[in-house]
Amino acid sequence: xxxxxxxxxxxxxxxxxxxxxxxxxxxxxxxxxxxxxxxxxxxxxxxxxxxxxxxxxxxxxxxxxxxxxxxxxxxxxxxxxxxxxxxxxxxxxxxxxxxxxxxxxxxxxxxxxxxxxxxxxxxxxxxxxxxxxxxxxxxxxxxxxxxxxxxxxxxxxxxxxxxxxxxxx
Amino acid sequence: xxxxxxxxxxxxxxxxxxxxxxxxxxxxxxxxxxxxxxxxxxxxxxxxxxxxxxxxxxxxxxxxxxxxxxxxxxxxxxxxxxxxxxxxxxxxxxxxxxxxxxxxxxxxxxxxxxxxxxxxxxxxxxxxxxxxxxxxxxxxxxxxxxxxxxxxxxxxxxxxxxxxxxxxxxxxxxxxxxxxxxxxxxxxxxxxxxxxxxxxxxxxxxxxxxxxxxxxxxxxxxxxxxxxxxxxxxxxxxxxxxxxxxxxxxxxxxxxxxxxxxxxxxxxxxxxxxxxxxxxxxxxxxxxxxxxxxxxxxxxxxxxxxxxxxxxxxxxxxxxxxxxxxxxxxxxxxxxxxxxxxxxxxxxxxxxxxxxxxxxxxxxxxxxxxxxxxxxxxxxxxxxxxxxxxxxxxxxxxxxxxxxxxxxxxxxxxxxxxxx
Numbered sequence: 001x002x003x004x005x006x007x008x009x010x011x012x013x014x015x016x017x018x019x020x021x022x023x024x025x026x027x028x029x030x031x032x033x034x035x036x037x038x039x040x041x042x043x044x045x046x047x048x049x050x051x052x053x054x055x056x057x058x059x060x061x062x063x064x065x066x067x068x069x070x071x072x073x074x075x076x077x078x079x080x081x082x083x084x085x086x087x088x089x090x091x092x093x094x095x096x097x098x099x100x101x102x103x104x105x106x107x108x109x110x111x112x113x114x115x116x117x118x119x120x121x122x123x124x125x126x127x128x129x130x131x132x133x134x135x136x137x138x139x140x141x142x143x144x145x146x147x148x149x150x151x152x153x154x155x156x157x158x159x160x161x162x163x164x165x166x167x168x169x
Numbered sequence: 170x171x172x173x174x175x176x177x178x179x180x181x182x183x184x185x186x187x188x189x190x191x192x193x194x195x196x197x198x199x200x201x202x203x204x205x206x207x208x209x210x211x212x213x214x215x216x217x218x219x220x221x222x223x224x225x226x227x228x229x230x231x232x233x234x235x236x237x238x239x240x241x242x243x244x245x246x247x248x249x250x251x252x253x254x255x256x257x258x259x260x261x262x263x264x265x266x267x268x269x270x271x272x273x274x275x276x277x278x279x280x281x282x283x284x285x286x287x288x289x290x291x292x293x294x295x296x297x298x299x300x301x302x303x304x305x306x307x308x309x310x311x312x313x314x315x316x317x318x319x320x321x322x323x324x325x326x327x328x329x330x331x332x333x334x335x336x337x338x339x340x341x342x343x344x345x346x347x348x349x350x351x352x353x354x355x356x357x358x359x360x361x362x363x364x365x366x367x368x369x370x371x372x373x374x375x376x377x378x379x380x381x382x383x384x385x386x387x388x389x390x391x392x393x394x395x396x397x398x399x400x401x402x403x404x405x406x407x408x409x410x411x412x413x414x415x416x417x418x419x420x421x422x423x424x425x426x427x428x429x430x431x432x433x434x435x436x437x438x439x440x441x442x443x444x445x446x447x448x449x450x451x452x453x454x455x456x457x458x459x460x461x462x463x464x465x466x467x468x469x470x471x472x473x474x475x476x477x478x479x480x481x482x483x484x485x486x487x488x489x490x491x492x493x494x495x496x497x498x499x500x501x502x503x504x505x506x507x508x509x510x511x512x513x514x515x516x517x518x519x520x521x522x523x524x525x526x527x528x529x530x531x532x533x534x535x536x537x538x539x540x541x542x543x544x545x546x547x548x549x550x551x552x553x554x555x556x557x558x559x560x561x562x563x564x565x566x567x568x569x570x571x572x573x574x575x576x577x578x579x580x581x582x583x584x585x586x587x588x589x
Contacts, residue, residue, distance in 0.1 A: 032345075035359065041349045061447055066351030068447050114472060116330040117323065117449040133327065133453045134467055135528055150472045 041065075046169030048161065051105070059121050061110055064168045068110035068118050069156065070129075071166065074140065079103045081127070082141035092151045096141040099155050107158050107166060108142045114149035129153070197383075202402035203409050204389035206567045210280040211387065212416030213273050219417055220270040221375065225368050227263040228312075235315065237361035239354035242317035243443040261432040267309050268435045269424045271458035274302060278486075283510055285498030286388040292490040294381040299487045301374050306483075308367040309456065311360040318440030319450050325352045325360070327453060331466075334476040351446060391567055392499025401567040452527065460524030461517050465543070467528040468536040478540065485547050492547055494555025502561040506554055513546050 047064045051071060054060055059072040074082075082096040083103075100106045110118050110129075117133035124130030125146060126139035136147030143152040158168045175196040177183045186192040234253050236245040249256035278298070281287050287295035314325045329346050333339040348355030386397050395401045403409070427435065435457060439450045455463050465482050469475035485492075500507040520539045526532040 035348050035355075036345050037347075037349045038355070041353075041355070063446065066349060066353045066446055114330075115327040116333075117327065117453065118447065132449060132451050133323075148467075148470055148472055148475065 046167060048165055048167045050164055051166055052164040056104075062168075064109075064156070069168055070106070070108055070110040070121075070142070070153075072106045072121075073104055074100070074106055078127070078140040082139060082143075085139065085141075085143075089145075091144050094141075094143060094152055096143075099141050099143070099152070102160070105166070106140075106142060107155065107168065109154045109156055111153065112136055112149055113144065113151045113153060114147070119153070199404065199406040201383065201405040202386065202398035203405050204387050204395050204401060204567060205403045205408070206389050206391060206401075207387060207409065207412075208390055209412075209416055210276065210283075211389075212413045213277040213280065215413035216273045216417055216420050217270070217277060218375065219420075220266060220273055221368065221371060223266050224263065224270060225372070227259050227266060228365070228368065230259050231263055232365065235361075237315070237358050239317060239357050239444075242315060242357060246316045258428070261428045265424065265427045265432060265435065267312065268427070268456070268458065269420075270305065271309070273420070274305065275458070278302070279514065282513070283500045284388055284390060285392050285493070285495075285500070287490050288493065288496075288498050289490065290385045291382075291388060294378060295490060296487050297374055297378045297381060299483075301371055301378065302486075303483065304367050304371050304374070306459065308364055308371070309458070311364040311367075313440075313456060314357065314360050315364065316440060317357065317444045319442045319444060319448075320437045320440040320453070322352060322444035322446065323449055323453050324455060325356065328455075329356075331476050331479075334473040336473070353446075388498060389567065390499060390501065391564060392497065392501070393563055393565075393567070395567060399566075454525055457521065457525070460522075461520035462524075464520040464524030464536045465540045467524070468533065468540045482540075482543060485544070489547065489551075493551045495551075495558065495560070496555075497560045497563060499563075502563050503554075503558060504561065505558045509546065509550055509554065513543075516542050516546070 044065060047062065047069075049060075049062050049071065051060070051073070054071065054073045056073050057075045057078075059070050061068045061070055063069070079096075079100075082100075085096070087093040087095070096103070099108070112119050112131040112133065114131065114134050114136050117131050119129035119131040119136070119138060121129060124137035126137050128140045128142060128145075129138040130136070131138075131147070131149065134148050136149035137145050138149075138153060139145050141152075142155075144150070156168055158166055161167050175186075175193045177186050177192050182192055231249065234245065234249045234256065236242060246260070249260050251257075253259075281295065281298075310324070310328055314321045329343055329352065332346065333343045335342060344350065346356070347353065348359065386395065389395060398404075437454065454460070462479050462482055466475045466479040469478050495503060495506065497503055500510055516539050519535065520543065523532045523536040523539065528536070
């Protein structure tokens with residue numbers, strides 16, 4: 001190889017391929033990127049929810065970005081339950097304190113982290129949620145305890161605008 | 170392409186054929202020497218071509234009335250069922266046609282497995298077939314999403330979420346597939362586009378599949394190489410054409426039974442409820458033809474490994490020509506393989522059954538054992554069997570055992586020499 005001299009033609013070939021590759025890439029990318037969420041979908045990024053009518057031990061489900069969000073006003077028992085669990089018993093260790101800043105209110109995406117079904121309220125072996133699709137059990141903090149789901153139900157970015165209103169997103 | 174030169178008889182035919190040899194192609198196809206011992210399991214290639222054309226024609230007509238929009242899709246399907254002239258018929262043919270297509274393709278695949286049709290020199294035919302099968306599954310899945318019922322929506326959610334198992338880029342890929350943060354209108358419109366495209370890709374691959382088939386010619390129930398043309402072959406037309414047509418008519422009776430007498434038995438009642446992103450149906454199951462793979466997915470407790478197992482179960486088929494180490498093609502001459510073949514058939518049927526059942530208790534245990542056996546069959550049993558098995562003597566020609574009444578090699582040789 002070493003005695004083969006690089007000549008003008010090799011340079012031209014390499015340069016042509018390189019320019020060609022960049023050109024093809026620049027043409028193909030818009031075709032791929034058009035499938036990503038468009039501006040109108042991104043514009044619906046936040047939702048405000050009035051939670052004044054939610055009683056203790058009840059859950060409401062609201063739609064945010066096309067996905068259900070569970071807002072549960074937890075009972076004292078449920079909070080105590082969630083906080084007493086040892087972290088080493090958890091598949092995806094997360095403190096309840098980190099998931100529910102205000103312990104009374106648990107806000108999370110109602111989407112099973114396995115394959116995206118909506119888990120059922122007040123069901124399962126841990127009195128939290130149960131996913132009917134492939135049998136994942138979640139506790140009163142929405143943490144995965146049993147079944148195929150790999151992680152806890154996701155807590156979205158949210159804040160209390162005032163005592164009765166939660167802004168998600 | 171053809172083994173013989175063809176000259177059209179008419180002057181115009183010759184003029185045309187010299188410029189575009191379509192008549193030579195037609196002559197190649199009609200005179201094509203085909204093993205004369207092909208049984209009815211060999212008629213499913215023709216039946217599958219019929220299924221593909223049926224799906225394309227009915228799909229084209231449905232697309233004239235269907236509206237691919239999340240707010241209107243469900244109603245437009247009901248509009249097809251109630252208002253469009255013969256809409257109910259066309260839709261039922263299309264929906265049941267998908268099931269019939271898979272029924273035929275499974276028979277076609279298991280025929281290959283029994284008679285070793287995937288072995289040298291037919292590996293490329295086999296691999297093109299596996300690609301067609303994968304595209305069929307993609308088309309069927311996306312087609313099932315279009316009516317925008319509950320099963321459509323949640324089936325789409327579960328299947329697209331399989332990609333989220335990929336480390337690092339998984340979530341990004343799922344968002345890209347959806348065109349949003351959940352299955353919604355952008356997902357529906359792109360699925361409609363792809364559902365429309367895929368049948369034509371399949372059509373192109375079918376041409377390659379048949380082209381590749383016409384290089385070595387058909388395998389046959391005895392599984393030996395056949396000289397063509399010879400006393401072991403008959404011309405494709407009329408012998409095979411008439412046999413294929415008869416089998417197709419029998420098949421159409423089964424097809425028509427489903428369309429006219431029980432058009433919804435292979436579907437799910439939940440799909441007549443409009444899609445609702447807030448409520449998941451209690452029991453999500455895919456269509457029957459995907460159940461064995463669904464059982465494999467659920468039998469693995471880890472998300473990523475479950476997805477890998479499911480994909481491997483399909484892709485392992487592409488490696489089959491090299492996993493099966495036996496030089497003998499037909500199971501007729503492989504007494505042990507024949508038994509393992511039927512165990513595999515039973516294993517796949519069991520997987521299909523438990524795939525339809527809830528993933529718990531005994532069902533889960535059975536699914537796990539059947540999944541393990543599925544992989545054991547391809548990764549251990551087939552490679553070892555090819556080296557260890559004592560096979561029966563194969564005849565020298567198709568004609569020989571029939572005329573001589575024995576498959577024995579020595580007698581076959583004697584007969585062969587006495588004929589000469």
